[in-house]
Amino acid sequence: MGVVIARTGRLARLGDPLAYAMDLLAPKLRGRLRLVGRDSRSDAGGARRAVRELVEVERARLVLTLAGTEVLPAVADACEEAGVPCLSSTFPWQVYHHGGGRRRWTYHFCWGLDDIAETFADLWEAVGGTRRRVGCLWNDGPQGTWSRHATHGFLPGARARGHRLVDPGGYREPAAALAGHVSAFREAGVDVVTSAATGADLGLFRREAARQGLRPRLVTCSRWLAYPPATVTPAGEAPPPQANVATLVYWTPSHPYRSSIDGMTAAELAEGYERATGNQWLQPLGLAYALFEVATHALATADDPAAPASVAAALGATRLRTMAGPLDWTSGPVPRIATVRLAGGQWQRGRRHPYELVVVDNRRVEGLPAGGELLPLNET
Structure with a gap:
């Protein structure tokens, strides 16, 4: 199993x-699977090179990856060219599905822009x-x-x-000035702002x-704001951009989810990550x-785990309760897509960390407890 991982560059944190x-899983899967990773270097060219090495040198039967906007499509396209199944996540499914070409070998799970x-x-x-x-x-x-x-x-x-929705038009990233957007919002009487901006x-x-x-009164922001602040804010300085910003929670x-491999809970996975x-x-x-x-399940249920078409068919037939919740490729919104449920959250001052993601709206995720109330944006 090949894994394309951003280890260097701007996506290294992802x-x-x-x-x-x-x-964590390599020792548990030893004897059944060999896991091999390659660095995408956080760009499309590095992602394509990583796929070629995994397929041609390591003989990977299946390739896994997480998003970047440029990296994930590059991995998917390279797998299509190589005729090797690909499984990916953390990229809104409409962008993945409608933004790519005709695909046969690539499978994905995520929420949608409509979600x-x-x-x-x-x-x-x-x-x-x-x-x-x-x-x-x-x-x-x-x-x-x-988004538009x-x-x-x-x-x-x-x-x-x-x-x-009041949309003054797109800005070039990274932004040099946003005075025009602020002026347009003031003139339109905006009191809620939504975005997919970087923290900066x-x-x-x-x-x-x-x-x-x-x-x-409120800012909602997806994409990078799903991550905690990168640095601790020193006493006396302004809070980080995430402070009291609401975001999606996946x-x-x-979350009331467990591993299908060994029964580990979401809480145990997070605790182990922080400790390590x-x-x-x-x-x-x-x-x-x-x-x-999902990859382990597909390889275990494929008629011939060495045959790409067999592995792809097994992915397409997968229905599995996972650490990310129930995933079902047999009833997705479009072929080769499974969806992930979303809740609403907000970055608030925390107890264990300077800022913590608090679930403030849990209506769309069964069994997920709310952790607090939605706060006004400028409340300190």
Whole structure:
């Protein structure tokens, strides 16, 4: 089994959970599977080279990976060219499915842009009822382009809930200035902002909003804001951009999920990660672990685990309860896709860590306890 992992470059932090899950499971799977990793170097070219090495040198029968916007499609395309099954996650399924070409060998599990819209709309309505005026802080890259897509994106789902979205247009990432966006939001009477910005760009927006006197009641942000703040904020300094920002929640130690391999709970997985790495748990940890569960199941149930077509057929027939929740490729929204459930969360000051992701809306995930109430954005 080949694993394309970002170990260097801007996505290296995303690679940590995948590397940990691989190291954790390799001894347990020894005798059945050999796990081999290659560094994507956080770019498309490195991802394609990693796939070629895994397939041609290591003879991988199946390749696993997590997202980057450029890296994941490159891995999927390289697997298609090689005729080797690929399993991936942490990339909204519409972007993966509609943004790629015709695929036969690649399988994916994740939430959708429509799921993000529903989750965020739940949070918008919690701070003031229906029909909000929502400012869209979207870039001019794939995240922004797909968010505003008229058919497959975030936009139609949010509008269907009766909300008016104010989109001043995309900005180039990293952002140099966002004064125009703030001005447009002020003129439109926006009191809720939604985005898929990086932490740095969100921080720039919040500073400019404070300068112009825009005080939104809530900011919802996906993508990088699913991660905890990268650094601890020294006493007396401004809080990190994530502070009191709401985001999507797809996995936490509180989720009622277990490993299909050995029964480990979500809480035990997070505790082990923090103990081994010294770092705060990350949401992709649960999905990274689930990649290996699904792959192991597919190889075990394939008629011929050495035949690519047999492994692909087994992936397409998979229905499995995993560390990421129940995954079902037999009833996905489109072929070769399984979906992940979302809850609503918010980055609040924590007890064990400076900022912790608190589940504030659990209505869409059965058995997930809420950890707190949704706070106003500027509450300290």
